[in-house]
Amino acid sequence: MTEQKSQFNTEDWWAVWVGLLVFLLSLGAFAGLDPLGWVVSPRIWTDLARSVSAFSKNYAALNSILSLLLTYIAFLVVLTIGAAALGLKKGKFVYGFTVIFWLTYACVLAGNYANIAANAPGDIKKFHLGWSLRLTGESGLIIALLVGLFISNFLPRFANSLKEAARPEWYIKTAIVILGAAIGVKAVTAMGLATAVMFRGLCAIVEAYLIYWALVYLMARKWFGFSREWAAPLASGISICGVSAAIATGGAIRSRPIVPIMVSSLVVIFAVVELLLLPFLAQAFLYKEPLVAGAWMGLAVKTDGAAVASGQIVDSLITAKALAVQNIKYEQGWILSTATTVKIFIDIFIGVWAFILAVIWCSVIECKPGEHVRLAEIWHRFPKFIIGYALTFLVMLFICLKLPGKLDAAKAGSGSADVFRSLFFALTFFSIGLVTNFRKLWEEGIGRLAAVYVVALFGFIIWIGLAISWIFFHGVKPPIIS
Secondary structure (H helix, E strand, C coil): CHHHHHCCCCHHHHHHHHHHHHHHHHHHHHHCCCCCCCCEEECCECCHHHCEEECCHHHCCCCHHHHHHHHHHHHHHHHHHHHHHCCCCHHHHHHHHHHHHHHHHHHHHHHCEHHHHCCCHHHHHHCCCCCCCCCCCCHHHHHHHHHHHHHHHHCHHHHHHCHHHCCHHHHHHHHHHHHHHHHHHHHHHCHHHHHHHHHHHHHHHHHHHHHHHHHHHHHHHHCCCCCHHHHHHHHHHHHHHHHHHHHHHHHHHCCCCHHHHHHHHHHHHHHHHHHHHHHHHHHHHCCCCHHHHHHHHHHHCCCHHHHHHHHHHHHHHHHHHHHHHHCCCECCCHHHHHHHHHHHHHHHHHHHHHHHHHHHHHHHHCCCCCCCCCCHHHHHHCCCHHHHHHHHHHHHHHHHHHCHHHHHHHHHHHHHHHHHHHHHHHHHHHHHHHCCCHHHHHHCCCHHHHHHHHHHHHHHHHHHHHHHHHHHHCCCCCCECC
8 A cells, every 4th residue: 555655646656647648648649639739839939929839730720828828727737736646735836836837938938039049041041040049949948947046046035935846856757758759759760770879878877887886985985084874875976866866875775864965955056067068068079979979968967857958958959060060960859869868777777776785784884683675675766757758668669660650640649749848848947946056055064075076077977978978879870861
């Protein structure tokens, strides 16, 4: 009964349920239906009145403002049901989510302004532009992050009033569940490349796990004098998967609650720094090796939200630069898929790693008579949203392989679901900024932990991640659109 109840009161499980709901509705495309086509989709614009419209041509007659309102209501209803199941205060969640949704969408629209977003020659000609930053519509994600950071650090009372709905991990995990369907369709259209990405991603993260964790743990212990209680969650947070890994490790070794909380706060801060820095470095130096750039985001950026979001930004930046500089038009989504695949494999190993650490702590470091570790601990530590991601990926892959004549329907269905995924991404960015208060974390004594993070991240993690990405993905390119 306890396990059954846990399926309805954790963010991990609700990411699965919400993501699967969107996915199941998208499958209506195989029956000739379009149950999600009404969702609002941003457009590159110079006239604000033409900045949004319903995603599907089947809903072309639907008023754009009504499409936006329907999208807001759909998100609000489904997520409020989840919030109630999670034990959140419904009234505060409704208020907080309403503010977050509309501010986030304003940032999305700002990022799609033509002088900021237009990168294709056709768009520049269409809007009669004299100049463009060529950042694509993904610049709206950066704007959302910066606005969230501003509110958190300069309007703390306002930020505090929104905290019930500021759930970056929930939003990004839901987005990843939905993303599985799109990757399943892409895998069918380029099966050899998809297989190579998954195999190389697995090899890369196994190697990175073994190198990163050991180096950070030894450095924290030997150079900075941290106890095992602090060094283990710190090593997991910095080297593996940020918040999830730090919390899982803290539970595995039974550390005090303050330890994973402090480490998790630190992870979020540096994820923001990486998010603002690494995608643009990748665009500048790795645009000729796009999948190296994607794998690098997955290995170097240490939260699910920031890593996958970095992959999204790099995907847009590099495809735009490759088109402008090399006149090569890569199929979008493969760089993001590579970053996501690498990150997913890292997440899968969290449960295994936590179990290994629990065994070591119980049997060697804190050995107590009669105490033993249960195999069920792997399941308890396993990130459940990975199940949703695997289901959407495998189901869509299976359908497309068995019914090749339905590939266009699969693209249409996954396309409408992907609009929801994109909006969950945007909500993630805004929420990451909203929960990151630099001053408060500094007052809590996070300085010495930050020193370890700086040395580890910029001393070797970023560069080892780049080297491993280069070894495994050098020369592997996304499909080129002729």
